Each structure stands twice: as structure tokens, then as C-alpha cells.
Amino acid sequence: MSNEINHTSEKDFTKNWVSSSRFLFYLQVFCILSFVLGGCYRMYHQRYPGKPDIEIQGSSKYTPEYK
Numbered sequence: 001m002s003n004e005i006n007h008t009s010e011k012d013f014t015k016n017w018v019s020s021s022r023f024l025f026y027l028q029v030f031c032i033l034s035f036v037l038g039g040c041y042r043m044y045h046q047r048y049p050g051k052p053d054i055e056i057q058g059s060s061k062y063t064p065e066y067k
Helices: 003-013 017-045
Strands: none
Touching: none
């Protein structure tokens, strides 16, 4: 009877320190990686579209153009 109790306690997540710490480490790595990749994806899709094509008044240019 005690052998059966000992055998089941080895498989228990809360009793086996090695397997639980390995699981928590990989879970932490997965969460951090998913947050980083998700942030990069969001920044890529909300990136600056580029220089807008606007018309500048001739009198306010570096070399002004007057009529």
C-alpha cells in the first residue's frame, strides 16, 4: 500500500519538484515569446506609412517663390 502511495506521489505535479519546475520554465518561455512576437506583429501592422504628399505654400519654402 505504501509503495502505491509513493508511486502516485512521484507523478503528482505538486510533489515532483523537477518536472514542475521544468514545466513552469517552458510555460514562462512560451508566454514571453508569445508577448514579444505579438508586440512585433502589432507594431509591424501599425507602422508609419511614410512621408505624406502635401503641398507646401511657395512663400514658405527655403527659397521663397513670389508671384
